[in-house]
Structures are given as C-alpha cells and as structure tokens.
Amino acid sequence: MNADSRPFPRLAPAAAPGSPLWRRLAVPAGLLTAVAAAFAYVGAVDPNEPGHYPVCPLYRLTGLYCPGCGGLRGAHAFVHGDLLTALRDNVLGVAAYLGFAVLWTVWVVHAVRGRPMRLDPRPAHLWGIGALVLVFTAVRNLPPGGWLHP
Template sequence: MQHVNADNRRPARPGAVLGRLAVPAGVLAAVVGAFAYVGAVDPNEPGHYPACPLLRYTGIYCPGCGGLRSAHAFVHGDFLAALQDNAMAVAGYVLFAVVWTVWVVRAVRGRPLRIDPGPVLLWSAGASLLVFTVVRNLPFGGWLHP
C-alpha cells in the first residue's frame, strides 16, 4: 500500500508517515498506560486513590464519580459494571476511540485533525453532563450511582 502526499499526490516516504503517527501513538501509549494502571490497581480497594472532594464533603456525585471504577471494570471486560459505575465515562472512552481512529487515518493521509465542534454540540454536551449529574443525585436516579 502506497501512501500519498496530500499536496501533490506523490507517494509519501514511509518515514514521513511514521513521523505523522508519532503524536497519535504517544497519546495512545499514555491512555493505555493509564488504563493499565487503573486495571492493575483496583479503585474498589480503599487507600489507592483520593476520594472525590465533592462527594466527600457534600454527598453529591459529580459527573466523574465512579470514573476510575468504570475504567477498572472496562479494562477487565465487565462492560455492564463499567456502565453502572459511570455511563458518561464509558461514552467518553468510546468517543476517544472514534476520535483517535479518525486522527490516525487522517495522519496517514497527511491531513491534519481538525476538531471544531459548533455551539450546538458544545451546549448539548454540557447539558447532557448537567442532566446526568442532576439525575444521578435524585432519588429515582439511584441506578446511576457508582
């Protein structure tokens, strides 16, 4: 398979393609390392990670509460437990995988990754996080508690 430069459609040098993949590979290595650590050091065991200050002092679950337990369950293939611990975190894992894959494909093709979410998308994401946070703290939202 020959890679092509975006500028003049000549085949790109293999070294150039590898150079364009260095940053996405570094980001993936960091994420895999973080997931490996959380997979090895169980957040369900006390004393390994600090407690959420919002939960500790107010009893309110923040949008990130249960995120480490979710990542731990995800690493171990327990996707239902990961969703139960923090559904928004699982959505974030999936979103990261999609964006990272698009980034790699564009890098191989010599095109930059441009993420330019419009105001509607940003407000929708913020509203979703807010609704998730409010619902998980209401009596009927107990199924969203970590």
C-alpha cells in the same frame, strides 16, 4: 469569527504532509501510549480497594455524585472486560472512552492519508455536551436516578 480564529487546534499530522509516515503518527501514538498506560495502571490498582485513590472531594464534602464519580471503578471494570459493571459505575465515562476511540481512529486515518484533522465543534455542540453532563449529574443525585450511582 472566521475558521482560522477558532480556539480549537488542528490535529495531525504533526509533521508536514510529505513527511514520513512514522513522523505523522508520532503524536497520535504518543497519546495512545499515555492513555493505555493510565488504563493499565487503573486496571492493575483496584479502585474498589480503599486507600489507593483519593475520595471525590465533592462527594466527601456534600454527599453528591459529580459526573466523574465512579469513573475509576468504571475504567477498572472496562479494562477487565466487565462492560455491564463499567456502565453501572459511570455510563458517561464509558461513552467518553468510546468517543475517544472513535476520534483517535479518525485522527490516525487522517494522519496516514497526510491530511490534517480539525476539531471544530460548534457552540451548539459544546452546549449540548454541557447540558448532557449537567442532566446526568442532576439525575444521578435524585432518588429516581439511583441506578446511576456508582
């Protein structure tokens, strides 16, 4: 498989390298606006109060925690600056927030410089992320992993 046939798209600049800076930053700014709005909503509407958000369907049907269980509570705590509670609610979610922040920052730097950024994870990276999520899910549902319960 050559580099051009990979399924992952190039990110920024959305416009040609010679285009104005505001145009190169429009897509990353739009994505940041959407993510900030989602975090603002979760920060304002407390997921710890019943009735605001639906219960996880996997947890409701089986009593098992999925990898996302506790994610809204963790995001709420993260928005309010309570990092320890956010980590307790969903450590994988906090890692994803920080990973997003790093990738977004690199994307913006590339856009400012007028260079495209290509997300091109190798299959081993994708399998590794999948294995991490699977192990996290399994451990949090076993008795010794009780500390990972949301």
